Amino acid sequence: MIKRYATRRESDHTRYLELNSYRFLRPGWPHSKRFTRRLIGDAATITDAELAALLGFEWRARLTAAWLIGVGRRGAFREHIRGLLLDSEVCYSGRGYCFALARFGTHADAEILTADLNRYLPRTDLRYDQPDALGALLRLDVRLGTHHADRFTQPDSLWDRWVQALVHLSDQPGHSPDEQRRWTDLQCDFADGWTRP
Template identity: 65%
Template sequence: MPSQHPDQIGYGHVVKSYVTRTYGGLPRYLVLNNGRFLSPRWWHTTRFTRHLIADATAITDEELEALLGYEWRSRLTAAWLIGVDRRERFRARIGDLLLASEVCHSGGAYCFALARFGTHMDAEILTAYLDRYLPRTDLHYDQPAALGALLRLDALLGTHHANRFTEPDGLWDEWVKGVGHLGYPSQTPAEQGRWADLQCEFANGWRRL
């Protein structure tokens, strides 16, 4: 589906209101993408998180759809807002976007949202993504984020979906070897699981602010 600027559907305000608002000179989408908010040393964390909680609660479904139909910055931000507020009615939409992988950078946010939803259905979406993209050793998309989210869900649900990907010389090991020529560092499943835990547990803390 081609992207559509929110202006074209009567939601021209959403990018400025939710995506490019700045914190410490950085737009929100960039702070979300680089994880700056997870550092206790970042002076703007409290303001950033309070505003994110407020916007995740206040944004309408129609505004979220306008963001999801646009480019990667808007999709990334929308997925984080959906995940923070746990709007599970967007599960299918998030899953479709993740599996399509039409744009860069936003896939990690989709994985965050699915990890926050925390159900067997979300684990199935992440498993389908890994089944499709781990064999693609020529591509570095969001395989690490998807595996981390799936490991978190396995731990929460008492399931073992990730096992067949992470077994020695399995799909994960083959993918890591395959993308080495692309210049990406080696990443272990445990590291990806810890990153998913960090994001989700931090979000759990946000809800108590």
């Protein structure tokens, strides 16, 4: 399963590397059509049992499974993803969980993302998936007409303190809340624009 879904060759990298780098979102990437077609096909054909198994492996398999779940909008995995996101056992996979929750797009998903930010933004010693969680929550707030992210993005908020504590991020405009939402929008809008092969 890992070989078929996570480490499958896509252009000059494996699938999980493409998903982690977001290279497929760049305009003009020459392998975009093939990558997209294969990802959609796998999201449609992978079984729930295979997805659950992938979510039990290391970060590469988990990241890929989360993307397949998000592309297929398999909301039945919401609670499984909730547990994995809040536990934050491995690096990188959380960005896939946040993508899936943004794609599901419900109030329950906003609550999961809020719980994650409440848990991890005060931990300025950690750099998990807070940017992805904030971007997904901001997207959901707009779509749902809610204001869950407001408490995290006000001046001198938990987000500001988290970014300032990570010296290498504090002067980078790419870590603004607007930029985090833009990245989530790019991912979800790209996924929304896909058609079945």
